[in-house]
Amino acid sequence: MLPEFNFKRPQTLIEALEIYSSGNYSIIAGGTDVIVELRKEKKAEQDILDITGLDELKGIRKEGKNIVIGALSTFSEVFSSPLIEKEAPLLKEAVRNVGSLQIRNRGTIGGNICNASPAADSVPALVALDSMLTLASPQGERKIKLDKFITWPYATDIKEEEILKSISFSPPEFTGYHFYKLGRREALAISRMNVAVMLKIKGGKIEKAFISPGSVMPSPGRVSVAEKLVEGNKPSKEIFEKAGFKVSEIMIKESGIRWSTEYKKPVIEQMVKRALIFAAGLKE
Amino acid sequence: MKKMKNVEVNFKLNGKEITVECEPAKTLLDLIRDDLGLKGVKRGCEIGECGACTVIMNGKTVASCMVLAPQAEGAEITTIEGLSPEGEELHPIQQAFIDKGAIQCGFCTPGMILSAKVLLDNNLSPSREQIRRAIAGNICRCTGYKQIVDAIEYAAGLLNDRG
Numbered sequence: 001m002l003p004e005f006n007f008k009r010p011q012t013l014i015e016a017l018e019i020y021s022s023g024n025y026s027i028i029a030g031g032t033d034v035i036v037e038l039r040k041e042k043k044a045e046q047d048i049l050d051i052t053g054l055d056e057l058k059g060i061r062k063e064g065k066n067i068v069i070g071a072l073s074t075f076s077e078v079f080s081s082p083l084i085e086k087e088a089p090l091l092k093e094a095v096r097n098v099g100s101l102q103i104r105n106r107g108t109i110g111g112n113i114c115n116a117s118p119a120a121d122s123v124p125a126l127v128a129l130d131s132m133l134t135l136a137s138p139q140g141e142r143k144i145k146l147d148k149f150i151t152w153p154y155a156t157d158i159k160e161e162e163i164l165k166s167i168s169f170s171p172p173e174f175t176g177y178h179f180y181k182l183g184r185r186e187a188l189a190i191s192r193m194n195v196a197v198m199l200k201i202k203g204g205k206i207e208k209a210f211i212s213p214g215s216v217m218p219s220p221g222r223v224s225v226a227e228k229l230v231e232g233n234k235p236s237k238e239i240f241e242k243a244g245f246k247v248s249e250i251m252i253k254e255s256g257i258r259w260s261t262e263y264k265k266p267v268i269e270q271m272v273k274r275a276l277i278f279a280a281g282l283k284e
Numbered sequence: 285m286k287k288m289k290n291v292e293v294n295f296k297l298n299g300k301e302i303t304v305e306c307e308p309a310k311t312l313l314d315l316i317r318d319d320l321g322l323k324g325v326k327r328g329c330e331i332g333e334c335g336a337c338t339v340i341m342n343g344k345t346v347a348s349c350m351v352l353a354p355q356a357e358g359a360e361i362t363t364i365e366g367l368s369p370e371g372e373e374l375h376p377i378q379q380a381f382i383d384k385g386a387i388q389c390g391f392c393t394p395g396m397i398l399s400a401k402v403l404l405d406n407n408l409s410p411s412r413e414q415i416r417r418a419i420a421g422n423i424c425r426c427t428g429y430k431q432i433v434d435a436i437e438y439a440a441g442l443l444n445d446r447g
Contacts, residue, residue, distance in 0.1 A: 004288045007308030007354050031350050035311065036331050048308065050355055076344065100421025101399070103332055105344040106351065187420035188333050 002035070005044040013056040013165070016049065017138050021161040025049040029072055030106035032099065033115045057110070057165055060084060068168045071110025075122070076101070078109060087171040090198055093179035094125035100188050110164045113146065117190075118153045119215045124196040125179060127220045128212035129169040135162040147221045172208070174198040176279035180271045191215055193268055195247075197275040199235070206230050211243065211276075216251045216268055223247050226272070235280035243276060244269035295356045297322075298366030306353050312346075313337045315353040316363060324364035324394040328423075335422030338395035339363050345402050345421070364394035367401065376446065377401055380439035381432070388426035396422045400436045408444055412437065 008025070010016040019025065026046040028034045038044065051057060057072040060081045067087055069078065075095040078084055084092050098104050098112075098121050112122045113133070123146070131146040138161055146167070149157050158164070177198040183189025193215045200208040209227040214220065226246035233239045248265045255261075277284055294303045297320070306315055316339070317325045325348055328336030332350040339348045340362040367375040377397050380386070387393050396419055403410055403418035410418070415436045416429070424432060 001307075001314065002309040002311070004307075004309050006289050007291055007352070009291075009354060009357065028352065028355075031352060031355065032332055035350050035352070039330065044309070048352070050352065052355060053357075099332070100335065101418065102335060102338055102345050102347040102421045103350070105341075106346050 002038045003041050003044040005038075006047040007050065008047070009050040009053050011053045013054050013136060013163070016051055016054055016163060017136060017161065020049055020163060021138050023047060027051055027114075027163065029108045029111045030074060032103050032107040033111060033117075051163065057163075062087075063168070065170045066168045067171060068166050069109055070166050071108065071113075071164045073109050075099075075104035075107050075109070075112075078122075079104065088125075088129055088169070090128060090174075090177040090179055090196055091122065091125045093177070094121050094181075094194075094196060096179075097121070097181055097183070097186065097189070103188075109167060113150070113167065114156060114158060114164055116150045116152075116154050116156050118218075118220075119191040119194075121179075121181060121191055121194060121214070123150065123220050124194055124212040124214035126167060126169070127222060128196045128198055128210040129171065131167050131169040133167055134165045135159075136165045137162045141165065147219070150219050152218055172198070172210070173200050174208075174210075175201045176281055178275040178278040180275040180278075182267065182271060193264065193271060195268070195271050195275050197272070197279050199230075199276065199279045201235060201280060204234055206233055206235055206280075209243075209276075211247065211272065213247055213251070213268060213272070216247075216264060217254050223250050225250065230276070235276075235282060237273070237277060237282065240273045240276035240280070241269070244272035247272045291354045293354050293357055295358060296360040298362055298369060308352065308354050310353040311349050312339070312341075312351040312353050312356050312361070313348040315356070316348060316361070322363050322365050326391055326394060328391070333423075334392075335395045335399070335419075336392055338398050338422060340398050340402060343402070343405075345399050347421075362398070362401075364397060367397070375401075376442040377404065377436070377439040380435040380442060384431050384435035384438055386427060386431040386435035392422055392424040392426075396424065396432055400439065403436070404440055404443055408440055410436070410440060 058070040075098045112120045181194045182192045195213040198210040209230045226243040290305045326336035328334035330349045332347040337348040
């Protein structure tokens with residue numbers, strides 16, 4: 001048994017926002033993080049608001065140039081979406097090995113973002129895609145960039161009365177991509193580190209680079225100094241190696257020297273280098 | 285301590301419409317195994333990692349320890365008991381697990397078979413790699429998996445023959 005709580009399951013977003021702002025509620029969607037946390041508690045601090053009945057938060061669609069992913073989209077739905085496969089295959093790769101099939105069938109993209117684990121697999125890919133979040137509250141909607149929204153491990157800029165409604169991005173032009181996940185095993189592994197990269201190569205030169213590591217910085221973000229370093233150059237192992245060094249330099253600057261740095265530094269350097277090599281279609 | 289309000293949950297379990305009153309602080313696993321007595325749904329790790337409590341929910345496998353019971357509202361749930369409702373003739377996947385020696389202690393078997401069922405419902409000629417991926421969320425500590433993969437491959441053949 002879990003600790004006691006009352007349970008509400010509204011059917012519309014308006015109703016959900018009303019309940020949410022009128023009491024002390026914790027939101028549940030797929031439950032794959034929330035239930036694990038509830039089990040650790042002897043007494044539930046909050047009641048539970050189940051948002052899985054809200055159709056406004058479901059579906060993956062195209063609106064003009066943007067792809068809009070409803071916050072309740074499960075990892076499985078993102079993985080099998082033809083739209084994501086065509087326009088943002090990097091995201092498809094990122095969610096391929098989240099948890100297990102049972103977890104991917106329940107866990108949602110919105111939950112992955114709001115839980116704000118530094119090891120979240122969807123986040124580096126969504127950050128590389130420059131994603132924008134739409135948050136709903138009784139006062140209306142507001143938008144915020146994903147890399148600004150997650151402020152610290154397990155901390156976000158979400159306000160008390162807000163519910164994440166959707167994630168959107170305008171898919172950039174790219175010629176190659178790679179998502180590199182390093183876990184202790186293949187199934188059910190929480191990422192030790194991960195990195196999402198995309199490259200646009202034109203006329204033999206790197207025109208645009210997107211380098212977005214996960215689990216190495218206090219909050220997610222693209223490493224623009226590493227991107228600038230490779231842009232304008234011919235794709236080569238040497239230049240990608242330098243990009244890896246840049247990422248580890250920034251990691252140490254932002255996260256400081258920690259007990260794990262001795263391990264993480266050389267490994268993130270190799271991961272960035274390899275991911276860029278794959279994205280450029282070079283041989284290792 | 286505050287008193288929890290019970291909630292009514294309506295869902296389809298192994299083809300039958302049911303309505304139950306339950307405390308919200310129960311998982312789907314608690315509801316099906318303890319209240320409804322279907323012991324084929326195993327209580328394992330209770331953090332969504334072992335796959336022993338796997339059930340099929342709306343055509344997809346889920347860890348029933350990671351679903352709150354009232355979240356099953358309107359869902360269609362299949363447990364291992366639903367594969368051979370009369371209890372006389374086994375489902376081909378169940379038979380294949382016996383024939384191929386894929387069961388030792390049996391604890392993982394219901395979840396394993398349900399994961400296999402969803403795979404085979406969508407793909408009747410999976411590769412061994414696809415089979416391995418399909419059961420990656422189900423842990424078996426006895427067999428070493430080879431016999432399980434053999435059994436699922438064999439079951440695909442049985443189901444193909446049955447047409």
